[in-house]
Amino acid sequence: MHPIIKLVSQRLALGLLLLFGASALIFGLTEALPGDAAQAVLGQSATPEALANLREEMGLNRPALTRYFEWLGGIVQGDLGQSLTNKLDIAESIGKRLGNTLFLACVAAIVSVPLAIFLGLLAVRYRNRWPDKLISAITLTTVSIPEFLIGYVVIYYVSVKLGWFSSLAMINDSMSFGQKLNAIALPAFVLTLVVLAQMMRMTRAAILNLMQSAYIETAELKGLSTFQVIARHAFPNAISPIVNVVMLNLAYLVVGVVVVEVVFVYPGMGQYLVDAVTKRDVPVVLACGVVFAAVYIGLNMVADIVSILANPRLRHPK
Amino acid sequence: MNEQITHMTKEVTAGKLTRREFMGKAAALGVSAVVASTMFADAARAAGPKKGGDLKLGLQGGESTNSLDPATYASSVPYMNGRHFGDTLVEVAPDGTIESRLAESVEGSADAKVWTFKLRQGVEFHNGKTMTSEDVLKTMERHSNEDSQSGALGIMRGIESMKADGENFQVTLTEANADLPYLMSDYHLVIQPDGGMENPAAGISTGPYQVEVDEPGVRHVFTKFANYWNDDAHFDTVENVVINDATARTAALQSGQVQLANRIEPKVADLLGRAPNITVQSTPGRGHYVFIMHCDTAPFDNNELRTALKYAINRADLVDKVLRGYGSIGNDMPINSAYPLFDETIEQREFSVEKAAEHYKKSGHDGSPIILRVADGAFPGAVDAASLFQQTAAQAGIPLEIKREPNDGYWSEVWNVQPFCASYWGGRPVQDQMYATAYLSSADWNDTRFKVQSFDDLLFSARAELDAEKRKGIYSQMGRMVRDEGGLICPMFNNFVDASSNALDGWETDPNGELMNGQVSRKLWFV
Numbered sequence: 001m002h003p004i005i006k007l008v009s010q011r012l013a014l015g016l017l018l019l020f021g022a023s024a025l026i027f028g029l030t031e032a033l034p035g036d037a038a039q040a041v042l043g044q045s046a047t048p049e050a051l052a053n054l055r056e057e058m059g060l061n062r063p064a065l066t067r068y069f070e071w072l073g074g075i076v077q078g079d080l081g082q083s084l085t086n087k088l089d090i091a092e093s094i095g096k097r098l099g100n101t102l103f104l105a106c107v108a109a110i111v112s113v114p115l116a117i118f119l120g121l122l123a124v125r126y127r128n129r130w131p132d133k134l135i136s137a138i139t140l141t142t143v144s145i146p147e148f149l150i151g152y153v154v155i156y157y158v159s160v161k162l163g164w165f166s167s168l169a170m171i172n173d174s175m176s177f178g179q180k181l182n183a184i185a186l187p188a189f190v191l192t193l194v195v196l197a198q199m200m201r202m203t204r205a206a207i208l209n210l211m212q213s214a215y216i217e218t219a220e221l222k223g224l225s226t227f228q229v230i231a232r233h234a235f236p237n238a239i240s241p242i243v244n245v246v247m248l249n250l251a252y253l254v255v256g257v258v259v260v261e262v263v264f265v266y267p268g269m270g271q272y273l274v275d276a277v278t279k280r281d282v283p284v285v286l287a288c289g290v291v292f293a294a295v296y297i298g299l300n301m302v303a304d305i306v307s308i309l310a311n312p313r314l315r316h317p318k
Numbered sequence: 319m320n321e322q323i324t325h326m327t328k329e330v331t332a333g334k335l336t337r338r339e340f341m342g343k344a345a346a347l348g349v350s351a352v353v354a355s356t357m358f359a360d361a362a363r364a365a366g367p368k369k370g371g372d373l374k375l376g377l378q379g380g381e382s383t384n385s386l387d388p389a390t391y392a393s394s395v396p397y398m399n400g401r402h403f404g405d406t407l408v409e410v411a412p413d414g415t416i417e418s419r420l421a422e423s424v425e426g427s428a429d430a431k432v433w434t435f436k437l438r439q440g441v442e443f444h445n446g447k448t449m450t451s452e453d454v455l456k457t458m459e460r461h462s463n464e465d466s467q468s469g470a471l472g473i474m475r476g477i478e479s480m481k482a483d484g485e486n487f488q489v490t491l492t493e494a495n496a497d498l499p500y501l502m503s504d505y506h507l508v509i510q511p512d513g514g515m516e517n518p519a520a521g522i523s524t525g526p527y528q529v530e531v532d533e534p535g536v537r538h539v540f541t542k543f544a545n546y547w548n549d550d551a552h553f554d555t556v557e558n559v560v561i562n563d564a565t566a567r568t569a570a571l572q573s574g575q576v577q578l579a580n581r582i583e584p585k586v587a588d589l590l591g592r593a594p595n596i597t598v599q600s601t602p603g604r605g606h607y608v609f610i611m612h613c614d615t616a617p618f619d620n621n622e623l624r625t626a627l628k629y630a631i632n633r634a635d636l637v638d639k640v641l642r643g644y645g646s647i648g649n650d651m652p653i654n655s656a657y658p659l660f661d662e663t664i665e666q667r668e669f670s671v672e673k674a675a676e677h678y679k680k681s682g683h684d685g686s687p688i689i690l691r692v693a694d695g696a697f698p699g700a701v702d703a704a705s706l707f708q709q710t711a712a713q714a715g716i717p718l719e720i721k722r723e724p725n726d727g728y729w730s731e732v733w734n735v736q737p738f739c740a741s742y743w744g745g746r747p748v749q750d751q752m753y754a755t756a757y758l759s760s761a762d763w764n765d766t767r768f769k770v771q772s773f774d775d776l777l778f779s780a781r782a783e784l785d786a787e788k789r790k791g792i793y794s795q796m797g798r799m800v801r802d803e804g805g806l807i808c809p810m811f812n813n814f815v816d817a818s819s820n821a822l823d824g825w826e827t828d829p830n831g832e833l834m835n836g837q838v839s840r841k842l843w844f845v
Binding site: 042 | 381382465468
């Protein structure tokens with residue numbers, strides 16, 4: 001078997017095992033939270049009878065292990081089950097929300113990844129001169145400000161004062177692609193500012209590291225321009241660390257944007273998960289947790305595979 | 319000139335003159351723009367509601383776990399959903415009287431035990447069926463039978479039997495209750511076809527708008543129901559947009575993406591009110607922010623200590639700092655002037671370091687710190703309020719120790735469990751219901767463990783009393799009992815602070831609930 005195929009299949013198996021572990025952990029933690037779905041749904045108006053009735057109907061009377069394995073039995077057959085609180089099909093609700101989250105993440109990634117790498121290359125080209133310092137100063141500033149604050153500032157100036165874009169990034173099926181893009185312009189912009197710095201700094205650091213190498217000197221001596229040296233000779237060898245940090249930021253764009261979702265009222269996964277945790281809606285929490293874990297594990301796997309493919313020594317082991 | 323102006327305003331009222339034409343002609347007559355603008359608005363209002371338009375509400379209080387099933391309503395967005403598509407038998411009018419909705423009239427027997435609701439005929443459900451007394455009966459059964467998980471289950475307890483009889487729906491009570499019609503106005507009791515027994519979350523009722531889009535935690539869209547029985551409700555569509563973040567909500571209102579918003583934070587309300595085209599609507603209500611002590615748990619089983627703590631809180635200061643003036647001071651009873659039959663003569667308890675110290679001394683408390691549990695989720699500003707309370711109590715030598723609890727799980731782990739904590743009550747339409755919910759010995763939500771037999775007796779005697787003056791006397795006596803012996807420290811009643819775009823007209827003050835008791839989609843219209 002080709003070593004790469006072997007590696008991928010090993011990684012996949014390990015990923016599944018990790019997913020299983022993550023689901024058990026999430027289930028255990030949600031169970032450990034005080035209160036249950038019945039109490040959370042009825043809230044301050046709970047009477048003992050109503051509580052008992054609701055617990056019975058939600059099946060919360062049965063032991064925790066039984067419920068976990070029932071859920072597990074469902075998920076291996078592709079059935080995510082029903083929400084405890086509003087009885088809606090979880091797969092359907094998650095499908096919509098996940099689609100929205102991925103859409104926002106993709107748009108933010110399409111803007112931010114090339115931009116970050118380009119700015120990183122630019123910073124190396126003009127290292128320690130004003131463009132380098134300016135790029136670092138701006139990106140480090142935007143990453144240091146809490147994202148909700150950037151969100152509010154952007155809303156205040158761009159939406160309330162100038163009226164260019166809507167402050168509500170609500171998208172739905174009846175909108176055209178252009179309308180959707182217009183609706184998510186502000187949150188995508190804020191997310192870009194948030195993830196730009198890390199990727200840009202990593203690109204800069206990784207390439208600078210290589211600029212000391214002998215083959216770079218050779219390239220310079222044979223008369224290539226600085227930018228050609230960076231793009232042709234340094235960058236391909238710096239791909240591995242860059243891909244790792246890019247994947248980390250992509251994963252963040254999918255699983256870590258709940259604050260931006262709240263500020264821009266975006267119907268993504270983050271808000272859905274937070275609501276489910278507050279209401280102790282265990283099946284939904286589990287489903288969201290597994291999806292998030294899968295995204296993380298999957299992207300990390302991609303990063304590893306790309307690193308291997310980019311490195312001849314790993315690609316052709318002796 | 320006067321005659322001409324009068325003629326012009328009449329034309330506006332008749333819809334013959336636009337704003338631009340009116341302003342132009344008024345200017346020609348030498349009327350200043352400001353005056354002319356006011357005159358136009360008055361004349362336009364006299365023309366009555368205008369039909370049409372798409373109303374959007376930016377609301378706090380919606381989660382992706384919400385359902386359209388009226389039995390599950392516990393936060394603002396589901397509540398407003400129910401107001402748009404649903405109807406109840408009766409409604410409480412802004413002045414506190416009973417207004418008929420699906421019931422044309424209500425009649426009680428002389429002993430206030432048997433209540434007959436004469437139902438409106440020919441009312442159509444959104445699914446085309448005609449509403450019958452059977453539907454009403456089934457609805458009430460679903461909210462009161464032993465499998466019920468309804469938020470209205472508590473108030474349906476005193477019912478002995480119910481029956482559907484042609485055009486009438488009849489309720490027989492185990493005990494007399496002169497306030498039964500008020501209980502039937504509860505927002506959970508939305509009349510559904512077949513009582514919603516089959517599919518309670520279908521969102522079908524007889525209300526002015528029918529459900530078009532239902533995305534819990536995101537938005538709910540409603541369109542005007544063509545065969546709606548009444549002539550109120552003037553919009554073509556109504557949309558509830560879930561905006562839980564306070565800043566995002568005000569931004570959406572300012573940039574015109576929604577025309578109404580609820581729960582405006584008192585600290586930004588003044589600023590928001592200065593924005594053009596926005597009016598902050600502050601409505602005194604019955605909701606109150608409280609600190610509650612369990613009367614049966616040491617050290618709070620000592621009335622001297624309870625009284626000491628009641629004197630040790632500076633109410634005016636809390637209203638000023640926590641509510642920023644958007645509220646009124648409380649008097650350690652759950653009732654204020656927003657309730658019918660309120661006795662204005664009950665003396666206001668004032669902040670007094672001396673009296674607090676005196677009662678604290680008399681209580682013989684050993685000086686160990688008294689633990690007060692709070693979370694921001696108890697009410698907005700609860701932690702700040704507790705700190706202010708701690709400082710004023712310290713002046714009287716009472717050591718309060720604040721223990722912060724997480725918001726998450728506060729209502730199940732702390733409230734109604736711990737002996738001294740911060741809490742919030744939304745108020746009820748009538749005094750009887752408020753007392754029966756939280757101060758009757760046997761009440762589930764007796765969160766102060768106030769168990770006094772003579773108080774219970776007074777409550778029941780007031781229920782059977784149909785003479786308003788006598789009832790008022792009994793309620794006054796009960797209020798004093800809670801104030802002087804109860805475990806409730808009620809520093810303030812909060813106002814409902816909503817905001818509306820000036821493009822809307824028809825706003826009226828309604829103390830029964832936020833956003834005009836949820837009646838905005840029926841009573842407002844676009845100018």
